[in-house]
Amino acid sequence: MSSSSPPVGAASAAISASEKVDGFTRKSVRKAQRQKRSQGSSQFRSQGSQAELHPLPQLKDATSNEQQELFCQKLQQCCILFDFMDSVSDLKSKEIKRATLNELVEYVSTNRGVIVESAYSDIVKMISANIFRTLPPSDNPDFDPEEDEPTLEASWPHIQLVYEFFLRFLESPDFQPSIAKRYIDQKFVQQLLELFDSEDPRERDFLKTVLHRIYGKFLGLRAFIRKQINNIFLRFIYETEHFNGVAELLEILGSIINGFALPLKAEHKQFLMKVLIPMHTAKGLALFHAQLAYCVVQFLEKDTTLTEPVIRGLLKFWPKTCSQKEVMFLGEIEEILDVIEPTQFKKIEEPLFKQISKCVSSSHFQVAERALYFWNNEYILSLIEENIDKILPIMFGSLYKISKEHWNPTIVALVYNVLKTLMEMNGKLFDDLTSSYKAERQREKKKELEREELWKKLEELKLKKALEKQNSAYNMHSILSNTSDE
Amino acid sequence: MAGAAGPGTGPGAAGGDGDDSLYPIAVLIDELRNEDVQLRLNSIKKLSTIALALGVERTRTELLPFLTDTIYDEDEVLLALAEQLGNFTGLVGGPDFAHCLLPPLESLATVEETVVRDKAVESLRQISQEHTPVALEAHFVPLVKRLASGDWFTSRTSACGLFSVCYPRASNAVKAEIRQHFRSLCSDDTPMVRRAAASKLGEFAKVLELDSVKSEIVPLFTNLASDEQDSVRLLAVEACVSIAQLLSQEDLEALVMPTLRQAAEDKSWRVRYMVADKFSELQKAVGPKITLNDLIPAFQNLLKDCEAEVRAAAAHKVKELCENLPAEGRETIIMNQILPFIKELVSDTNQHVKSALASVIMGLSTILGKENTIEHLLPLFLAQLKDECPEVRLNIISNLDCVNEVIGIRQLSQSLLPAIVELAEDAKWRVRLAIIEYMPLLAGQLGMEFFDEKLNSLCMAWLVDHVYAIREAATNNLMKLVQKFGTEWAQNTIVPKVLVMANDPNYLHRMTTLFCINVLSEACGQEITTKQMLPIVLKMAGDQVANVRFNVAKSLQKIGPILDTDALQEEVKPVLQKLGQDEDMDVKYFAQEAISAVAQRLRKLDCSAKASEEPSARGADKNHFLRPRGPGEDTGKGPAHQLHGNTRDTLAQLEIAELVHFSQSGD
Numbered sequence A: 001m002s003s004s005s006p007p008v009g010a011a012s013a014a015i016s017a018s019e020k021v022d023g024f025t026r027k028s029v030r031k032a033q034r035q036k037r038s039q040g041s042s043q044f045r046s047q048g049s050q051a052e053l054h055p056l057p058q059l060k061d062a063t064s065n066e067q068q069e070l071f072c073q074k075l076q077q078c079c080i081l082f083d084f085m086d087s088v089s090d091l092k093s094k095e096i097k098r099a100t101l102n103e104l105v106e107y108v109s110t111n112r113g114v115i116v117e118s119a120y121s122d123i124v125k126m127i128s129a130n131i132f133r134t135l136p137p138s139d140n141p142d143f144d145p146e147e148d149e150p151t152l153e154a155s156w157p158h159i160q161l162v163y164e165f166f167l168r169f170l171e172s173p174d175f176q177p178s179i180a181k182r183y184i185d186q187k188f189v190q191q192l193l194e195l196f197d198s199e200d201p202r203e204r205d206f207l208k209t210v211l212h213r214i215y216g217k218f219l220g221l222r223a224f225i226r227k228q229i230n231n232i233f234l235r236f237i238y239e240t241e242h243f244n245g246v247a248e249l250l251e252i253l254g255s256i257i258n259g260f261a262l263p264l265k266a267e268h269k270q271f272l273m274k275v276l277i278p279m280h281t282a283k284g285l286a287l288f289h290a291q292l293a294y295c296v297v298q299f300l301e302k303d304t305t306l307t308e309p310v311i312r313g314l315l316k317f318w319p320k321t322c323s324q325k326e327v328m329f330l331g332e333i334e335e336i337l338d339v340i341e342p343t344q345f346k347k348i349e350e351p352l353f354k355q356i357s358k359c360v361s362s363s364h365f366q367v368a369e370r371a372l373y374f375w376n377n378e379y380i381l382s383l384i385e386e387n388i389d390k391i392l393p394i395m396f397g398s399l400y401k402i403s404k405e406h407w408n409p410t411i412v413a414l415v416y417n418v419l420k421t422l423m424e425m426n427g428k429l430f431d432d433l434t435s436s437y438k439a440e441r442q443r444e445k446k447k448e449l450e451r452e453e454l455w456k457k458l459e460e461l462k463l464k465k466a467l468e469k470q471n472s473a474y475n476m477h478s479i480l481s482n483t484s485d486e
Numbered sequence B: 001m002a003g004a005a006g007p008g009t010g011p012g013a014a015g016g017d018g019d020d021s022l023y024p025i026a027v028l029i030d031e032l033r034n035e036d037v038q039l040r041l042n043s044i045k046k047l048s049t050i051a052l053a054l055g056v057e058r059t060r061t062e063l064l065p066f067l068t069d070t071i072y073d074e075d076e077v078l079l080a081l082a083e084q085l086g087n088f089t090g091l092v093g094g095p096d097f098a099h100c101l102l103p104p105l106e107s108l109a110t111v112e113e114t115v116v117r118d119k120a121v122e123s124l125r126q127i128s129q130e131h132t133p134v135a136l137e138a139h140f141v142p143l144v145k146r147l148a149s150g151d152w153f154t155s156r157t158s159a160c161g162l163f164s165v166c167y168p169r170a171s172n173a174v175k176a177e178i179r180q181h182f183r184s185l186c187s188d189d190t191p192m193v194r195r196a197a198a199s200k201l202g203e204f205a206k207v208l209e210l211d212s213v214k215s216e217i218v219p220l221f222t223n224l225a226s227d228e229q230d231s232v233r234l235l236a237v238e239a240c241v242s243i244a245q246l247l248s249q250e251d252l253e254a255l256v257m258p259t260l261r262q263a264a265e266d267k268s269w270r271v272r273y274m275v276a277d278k279f280s281e282l283q284k285a286v287g288p289k290i291t292l293n294d295l296i297p298a299f300q301n302l303l304k305d306c307e308a309e310v311r312a313a314a315a316h317k318v319k320e321l322c323e324n325l326p327a328e329g330r331e332t333i334i335m336n337q338i339l340p341f342i343k344e345l346v347s348d349t350n351q352h353v354k355s356a357l358a359s360v361i362m363g364l365s366t367i368l369g370k371e372n373t374i375e376h377l378l379p380l381f382l383a384q385l386k387d388e389c390p391e392v393r394l395n396i397i398s399n400l401d402c403v404n405e406v407i408g409i410r411q412l413s414q415s416l417l418p419a420i421v422e423l424a425e426d427a428k429w430r431v432r433l434a435i436i437e438y439m440p441l442l443a444g445q446l447g448m449e450f451f452d453e454k455l456n457s458l459c460m461a462w463l464v465d466h467v468y469a470i471r472e473a474a475t476n477n478l479m480k481l482v483q484k485f486g487t488e489w490a491q492n493t494i495v496p497k498v499l500v501m502a503n504d505p506n507y508l509h510r511m512t513t514l515f516c517i518n519v520l521s522e523a524c525g526q527e528i529t530t531k532q533m534l535p536i537v538l539k540m541a542g543d544q545v546a547n548v549r550f551n552v553a554k555s556l557q558k559i560g561p562i563l564d565t566d567a568l569q570e571e572v573k574p575v576l577q578k579l580g581q582d583e584d585m586d587v588k589y590f591a592q593e594a595i596s597a598v599a600q601r602l603r604k605l606d607c608s609a610k611a612s613e614e615p616s617a618r619g620a621d622k623n624h625f626l627r628p629r630g631p632g633e634d635t636g637k638g639p640a641h642q643l644h645g646n647t648r649d650t651l652a653q654l655e656i657a658e659l660v661h662f663s664q665s666g667d
Helices: A008-014 A016-020 A026-036 A064-077 A093-112 A119-131 A158-172 A188-198 A201-217 A217-240 A244-258 A264-278 A291-304 A304-316 A325-339 A342-360 A364-377 A378-386 A388-405 A409-425 A427-483 B023-033 B036-047 B047-069 B075-085 B096-108 B114-128 B131-147 B155-158 B174-184 B189-206 B210-225 B230-246 B249-264 B271-279 B279-303 B308-316 B320-323 B331-345 B350-363 B366-385 B391-397 B402-408 B410-424 B429-446 B447-461 B469-484 B486-505 B507-524 B524-540 B544-563 B565-580 B585-609 B649-667
Strands: none
Touching: A008 A064, A026 A378, A026 B350, A026 B585, A064 A093, A064 A119, A064 A217, A093 A158, A093 A201, A093 A364, A093 B114, A119 A158, A119 A201, A158 B507, A201 A217, A201 A244, A217 A244, A217 A264, A217 B189, A217 B402, A244 A291, A264 A291, A264 A304, A291 A304, A304 A325, A304 A409, A304 B486, A325 A378, A325 B544, A342 A364, A342 A378, A342 A388, A342 B174, A364 A378, A364 B320, A364 B447, A378 A388, A378 A409, A388 A409, A388 A427, A388 B174, A388 B366, A409 A427, A427 B023, A427 B047, B023 B036, B023 B047, B036 B047, B047 B096, B075 B114, B075 B249, B096 B114, B096 B131, B114 B155, B114 B350, B131 B174, B155 B189, B155 B350, B155 B486, B174 B189, B174 B210, B189 B210, B189 B230, B189 B279, B189 B391, B210 B230, B210 B279, B210 B649, B230 B249, B249 B271, B249 B279, B249 B331, B271 B279, B271 B308, B279 B308, B279 B331, B279 B524, B308 B320, B320 B350, B320 B366, B331 B350, B331 B366, B350 B366, B350 B391, B350 B402, B366 B391, B366 B402, B366 B410, B391 B410, B391 B429, B402 B429, B410 B447, B429 B447, B429 B469, B447 B469, B447 B486, B469 B507, B486 B507, B486 B524, B507 B524, B524 B544, B565 B585
C-alpha cells in the first residue's frame, strides 16, 4: 500500500470522478451490506471451552418410565449455549442442540400429559438460559428503523426453537399457571420485557405472543406487567428516546385496554394521559403510531368523557416542525372524530378547529390536504353542520386566505369545495364573514400594533429603572466624595 | 444620548413600584395568555420586564399566584418560565421574599417533561441559596419533603436533586429527616426515581458527615450498584467516584472496592462501559495503591472486553491512565502491564476501537521517552499509519506533535508520506476534508523544504477537487500555509499557480482563483495584492459566466481595504461601474454592494490623508503586510496610511505578472 500509491497527478485516474463526488453511498449498496449483519449476545463471553454435546436417544424410542427422565436430560442439554458469531466452531454440537430442540417442540405439542409438575423447573430454566441475555450494543448507533435493516440475532437457529417451545408450553392444555407461577414470576417477566428492545423483529414478534399468553394466564402478574410497560414507555419518552419494541408492546396493550372493566380505574386513565399522550412527542412516532392511535381510540370507546382531555393533550403536543408527524396527528384526530359523541365534540370544537384551521393553511401540501380531507367524512361533516355557527368563523379566515394564496393548485381546488360546502351550511353567516373579512384583518393589525406599543413602553420603563438605579448609586457616590455634579 | 434621561424626574421613582394606571395587570396577563404560543413564549421570556412594571408588591400578590394557577401550557413556555423564576428574587423584594417563588417552581418540578423539570430544579437550587436558614426550614425543606413523597414519579425524581442544597444548612433533626427521605427514594419502586437518586448519590454524599456516609450512603451505594436494572447500576459507578474521595484507604478497600470490582465485571456491557468511561476519575479517587492492585487488572480486562464499545472506551483512557500513574515505577508498569494489551488492540477487529486507540497512543511517547518510543511504540504507529480505516490514520496524523517532541518527525516521514497521499485521495470527501485540516500543522512540523517537495502539489490538487467543501477548505488551507511560511514563499510557490487557474476552461476553477485571492490577499499584503492579484481579478470581470463576474465584484469588495487609493480610484472603480451595468441581476447587485463599500473606503482614506501631513510616514516603513492578519482584525485601519507602495519589488512582480500573462495566452 505504501510504496505503490500513485503520484498525485494520477489521482483522478485512480479514483473515478463519480466516486469522488460521492457524499452518500447509494442506499441499495448500504442495505446490501447491512443485511448480512448479525449479532451475538453480549452475554456470551469467556465461557471457556464448551463441553461437546453427545446425542441422547430419541424420546419416542424411550419407554414411558424413562421418557420423563430423558425429557429433563434433554432440557438440561439445551441449556448449553454456543457462539454463533463463530460460524465454524462446535458445528456438531450446534446441530445436536438444534435437533433436540426440534424434538422437544414436537414432544410437548403432540403428547398429552408430558408437562408434569417436576418438569416446570427444568423447562423454565432452559428457556431462561437461552433467551435471557444482555442485548449487545447496536451496531449502528444512529440506527433508523425506517431506513436501515435491523441487525439480526446470530443465534436465531436455536433461539427461534426455544421461543417455539416456550409458546407450545404456554399453550398446552396441560399447562397449569398455578404451578408455573412459581417459576414465571416478576423477575422472569421483567427480563422478558427487557428483551423487547431486541433489534431482531422476528424475536420481538415471538415475544409479543409470549407476553400476551402470560398476561392472559397469570392474573397475578397483570398489574406488574402493566406497571413495567409503563416504566419502559416513560423511559423511552423522557430518557432514552430509544426502544425497539414499542410497537409490539402497544399492540399487546391494545388488546389489554379492550378488556378493561368499566368504570375505568384511575390507574388506567393516568396511563392514558401521562404515558400514551406524551408518547406522541417521540421522534420515531411513525414506527408505532398506528398501534398508539388504536390504543387511544380504544380508551375513548370505553369512556367518552376522556375525549376532551385526550384532544387537548394532542393539541398541546401538536408537531411544530415535522410535517410527517402532523399528518399522523391529523389521521388520529379523524379516527377520534369518527367515534366522538356530539356532546363531547362541542367541548373541544373551538381549540380543535383553531388547530385544523392552521393545518389547512400549512404550506406543506400533504398537511393541508390531510386536514381538508376531513370534509369528505360524512360524520365529521354532520358534526360541523350542527355547529356551523362556531366553526365557520374559526375556519373562514384561513380558508379565504388560502383560496387566494396557496401555491398548490390541488389545495386551492379542495379549499373551494370546502368553502362551497360551508356556504351551503349557513349562507347568511358566510356572507357576513366575507364582508367583514377586511375589517377583521385590520383589527388584528391594530391589535398587533398595540402589543408592540405596550412592550415598547415596558422596555422604556425597564431602561428608566435601570438608569435610576445607576444614578442613585452615582449620586450616593457624589455625596460621599463631596463633589457636586449636575 | 447624553442627558436624555434626567435623573429623578419620573413620577414613580420614589416608590419603585409600577404605575397602576399605565400597566394594569389584566393587560399583562393577557399577554401571558395569548393564543399564539410564540407570543406567549415571548412574553414569558420578558417576564422580568412585566414584574418590573408591576413592582415587587404586586408581583408577589398578583403575578406569582397567576403563574402558579395556570401551569398547563406548552412545555416550551414552561421551560422559559422555570428559567426566569430562578433569577426572580430581586423582583419579588429580595431574599426575604424568595420563598414566594417556591409555589410555581414546585408545580413546574412535577411536570412530565424532563427538560422543564430539570430547569425548575436548577432554579430551585439557585433560590435555595438565597433563603435564610430559618426560611429554608420553614419553606424550602417542606417543599422538598412534599416532592419526595409525591404520588407521581416526576415529583420524586425532582426531589432527588434538592437534598444536597438544603442539607448543609439544616438543623440536626431536619438533617435526619432529609436522609430518611433520600434513603427511601433510593429504593423507590419506579426505576426512574432510583436512577435520579443514583445520579445524585455522589453529590449528596459530599455534603454528609463522614459517619453518615459510612453508615448510610455506602449501603445505598451497594444496593444501587446491584439493582436489577443496568441503567441504575451504571449510575452507581459515577457515584463511586465521589464516595471514594471521601473515604480513607482502609474504608475504601472494605466498603467500596468489592462493589467496584463487581461493576467492572458486570454482566451488562453498559455498566462495564461506564467503568471504562470513568476510569481516570476512579483512578484519581482511589489513589495509587488500589490502582495498582485492583484497577490495572480491571483495565486489562476492559481492554479485551467482548464488546467493542467497552474496548473503545477503555482505549480512550490509555493515555490518561498512564499519565496518572505514580512516576516511580510508571515505565515498568506501562511496559509490562499495559503495552502488551495495547499491541493487541492495534489489530482489533473493530475500527472504533482502533481509532480510539490511535487518538491517544501518540501521547504515550512523552511518558515513555525516546528509546522506548522508538523500540516499542514506533512499530505500532507505523502499523496504524497503514491501517485500512482512514479514521485510524487520521488520528495518528493529527497527533503527530506529541511524537515530534520526543523523537522528531523524520523517523516517521517515510511512512507518513504515503499515508497522507492516500488520505488526500480517499474516495470519501469527508476524509479528504479532515486531512486538509491537518496540513498547516504538518507543514509546520515537516518544514518548508519537505513540504514543497512532497505535499505542495497535493495542496494545489485539492483546489480543483470535485467537491466544493474540499475546494473551500483547500483555499483556507493556502491562507494558513502563507501565514506559516511567509509572503515570499507565497509569491514564489502559491500565487503563480493560483493565478494560472484564472484561465481554466472550467468556470468553477476560475472561481476558485477568486476565492483564493479573497483569503490570500490579506495574508500576502498590499504589495502582492495590487501588483499580482488585482490585474487578474479585473481581467476576470469580462468572464462569460455570470457567477464568475459577480464573484469578481465580491472579491473586489473583499480586497478593497488592502488596496490604496490610486488602485481603487483608477482601476477598481471603473470595473465595478461597468459590472454595475451588467445584464445579470446578481452581478449588478453585488457590483452595487462593492461600489458603496469602495466609496466608503475612499472617503475614509481621503479623510485620513487630509488629517495627516505626512500620510505615509509611519505606515510605509512598517512593512506590516508581512504580518499575517487574524480574521477578527479590522482591516480597514492598517493600510490606510499606505498610500504609496514599496517600489523595490515592482520589477520582479511585473516579470511574474508577465509570465502569468504569457501562460494565459499560450493556453
